Amino acid sequence: MTQPINTWFVEHLGDCDIHSIWLNDHRPEHMPCLEIRRLDWAHAACEARRLGMRLVALWGAEAGCHDRDAHAMYAYMAFAHPEHRHTLLRTPLAAENPELPSISGHYIAACRMERHMQDMFGIHITDIPDPRPWIKHEHWPREAYPLRVDFDARPPLLAEAHGDYDYVRSGSEGVYEIPVGPVHAGIIEPGHFRFLAVGEHILNMEERLGYVHKGIERAMQSKSAEEGLKVASRISGDSTVAHAWAFAQACEYAGQIDVPRRASFIRAILCERERIANHIGDIGAVCNDAAFAFMLHQMHRLREDMARLHLELFGHRLLMNTLIPGGVLVDLGERAIGLLREQTLAIANEVEHLRAIYADHPSIQGRVIGSGMVPVEDAQDIGLLGYVGRASGHYPDERIEEAYAPYDELEVNVPQGKLGDVATRVWVRFEEIAESSRLISELLEKMPEGPIVANWLPPEPGVSGFAAIEGWRGEIAAWVRFGEGGQIDRCFVRDPSVINWLGLELAVREVPVPDFPLNNKSFNCSYSGNDL
Missing domain, CATH: 1.10.645.10 (Cytochrome-c3 Hydrogenase, chain B)
Known part of the structure; x- marks a missing residue:
C-alpha cells in the first residue's frame, strides 16, 4: 500500500511506543485510519492532546461480514490538526463485555460521546467522570443496545422505570431549581434545561437531550x-x-x-x-x-x-x-x-x-x-466549532484545513473574535x-x-x-x-451541536435567567443533530 500523505501523527505515535497498523480498506488516503491496541487507547489520546490535535469524534461499530471475527466490536476516534489534517484511530474490543478507558481527562467533549457509546453499544467506559445515560432515557430497558446487530427493533420496547435522572443539585439555602422543557412555548424541538439559580442569576444549567432520538445510524x-x-x-x-x-x-x-x-x-x-x-x-x-x-x-x-x-x-x-x-x-x-x-x-x-x-x-x-461569555481557554478546551468557536478565539474551518x-481554489476569510459573548457571536x-x-x-x-x-x-x-x-x-x-x-x-x-451544547452550559453561568433565551439562540445548537 502507498503510504498516505498524513504521516505526521503516525510518526509521533511510533516515537511513543504506540503500535499501529495501516488499514488499507479505508479512504481517503490523506485521512488514514490506524488500528492500535486497546491498552494504547488513552495513551494515544493523551499524545494527540499534547500535539495540539482537536478531537473530532468518538464512535463504536460492530465488525462487518468481511472481518475475520464477525462478532468483534470496534471503537473509533478521529482527530484533526490545522496543518496535518485528519487521522482516525481504531481499536478492537471483546464481543462479550466490551470495555474501554475514558479519554475525557484529555478531551472534555469526549464524555458525552462515550456516554453515547455506552447507551447504544453497551461498551463500558472505565473511569468516565459522568456515567449517567445520555441518549437512553429512564424508561429504556437496561440491556437494550440499539446499535448492536442482534438488537431486534421490530417489537415495541417494554418500558422500564429506573427513577429520575440524577441532575446536579445544591443543598445551599437560597438556591432553587427551575425546570424548563422538554416541551417549550415555541415551535421548536424538545429539550430539557435544569437551572440552579440564586435570585435571577444562574449558577448552573444542565441539559437533558435525547427526546428526538431517531435511530439514524440504524x-x-x-x-x-x-x-x-x-x-x-x-x-x-x-x-x-x-x-x-x-x-x-x-x-x-x-x-x-x-x-x-x-x-x-x-x-x-x-x-x-x-x-x-x-x-x-x-x-x-x-x-x-x-x-x-x-x-x-x-x-x-x-x-x-x-x-x-x-x-x-x-x-x-x-x-x-x-x-x-x-x-x-x-x-x-x-x-x-x-x-x-x-x-x-x-x-x-x-x-x-x-x-x-x-x-x-x-x-x-x-x-x-458581555452576556454569556465563553473565554478563549474554555472554548479551546471544549473544542467549540463554527461561529461559536470563532467568537471565542477557536477558529477551525474545514474549508481551510481540509x-x-x-x-x-478559493481564499476563505474566517472571522476571528475573542470576547466570546452574544455580541461577538452575532458579529461573527x-x-x-x-x-x-x-x-x-x-x-x-x-x-x-x-x-x-x-x-x-x-x-x-x-x-x-x-x-x-x-x-x-x-x-x-x-x-x-x-x-x-x-x-x-x-x-x-x-x-457540531454535539460539542457546542457544552459551550452553552458554560456560557449561561452568572447570566440572569431572562437572558437564557438570548444566549440559547446565539448558540442555536441543533437538538435533532445531537439526538441521532
Whole structure:
C-alpha cells in the first residue's frame, strides 16, 4: 500500500511506543485510519492532546461480514490538526463485555460521546467522570443496545422505570431549581434545561437531550448510498446541504469517485446559501429575544426571499434532494446564475444596512454585550466549532484545513473574535454572511463547464470512507462503511451541536435567567443533530 500523505501523527505515535497498523480498506488516503491496541487507547489520546490535535469524534461499530471475527466490536476516534489534517484511530474490543478507558481527562467533549457509546453499544467506559445515560432515557430497558446487530427493533420496547435522572443539585439555602422543557412555548424541538439559580442569576444549567432520538445510524443500515443520502439530508433540517455533502463525500471517498468540478462548485454555492439563510434567521431571532422585533421581521423577510428562490431553482425551500452520490441533481443555467448573483448581492447589501441599524440601538447592544461569555481557554478546551468557536478565539474551518473542492481554489476569510459573548457571536454571523456572499459571487463567476455528476460505483464490501465538511454551524463529520451489494453496513455522523451544547452550559453561568433565551439562540445548537 502507498503510504498516505498524513504521516505526521503516525510518526509521533511510533516515537511513543504506540503500535499501529495501516488499514488499507479505508479512504481517503490523506485521512488514514490506524488500528492500535486497546491498552494504547488513552495513551494515544493523551499524545494527540499534547500535539495540539482537536478531537473530532468518538464512535463504536460492530465488525462487518468481511472481518475475520464477525462478532468483534470496534471503537473509533478521529482527530484533526490545522496543518496535518485528519487521522482516525481504531481499536478492537471483546464481543462479550466490551470495555474501554475514558479519554475525557484529555478531551472534555469526549464524555458525552462515550456516554453515547455506552447507551447504544453497551461498551463500558472505565473511569468516565459522568456515567449517567445520555441518549437512553429512564424508561429504556437496561440491556437494550440499539446499535448492536442482534438488537431486534421490530417489537415495541417494554418500558422500564429506573427513577429520575440524577441532575446536579445544591443543598445551599437560597438556591432553587427551575425546570424548563422538554416541551417549550415555541415551535421548536424538545429539550430539557435544569437551572440552579440564586435570585435571577444562574449558577448552573444542565441539559437533558435525547427526546428526538431517531435511530439514524440504524436506519442507514442496508440502504444504498442514494437512499442513505436522503436520510442524511434530514438529520438536521436546517443543515440539509451540509449533512448531505458530508455523507456524500464519505461515500465518494470510499468509492474513490472524483466529483466533477462543476458539481463541487454548485455544492459550495448551496452550502454557502444555507449558511447565509440560517445566520439571517438567527440574527433576527436573537434580536427578538431582546425585544428588538424590527430586526426579526426584516431578517425573516430576507430569509423568505431566499427560500422562494430555492424552491424555484432547486425544487425545495430548504434545498433537500439536491445532492446525489457523485454530484448534484440540478444544474445551473444562465438564468439561474443571474438570479442567484442578483439576489445574493442584494441581500448582502441589505444585511449590511440592517447591521448599521442594529449597532446603532443601545437597547439591543446593552443586552448582548458581555452576556454569556465563553473565554478563549474554555472554548479551546471544549473544542467549540463554527461561529461559536470563532467568537471565542477557536477558529477551525474545514474549508481551510481540509481544503476540499472547490475551496482548494478559493481564499476563505474566517472571522476571528475573542470576547466570546452574544455580541461577538452575532458579529461573527454578520461577517460570515458578507464572506459567504463574496464566495458565492466568486463561485458563480468561475463556474466551470462540464458534467454535474459522476457515475456512482459502490466500493467493495468492508471499505469505509470518512469526510468532514464545514456546515453553517461548524464541522460535520461522517463515516460510512459498505457491506455486500453496495449497501451501507455501518454509518456514523457527528453534528457540531454535539460539542457546542457544552459551550452553552458554560456560557449561561452568572447570566440572569431572562437572558437564557438570548444566549440559547446565539448558540442555536441543533437538538435533532445531537439526538441521532
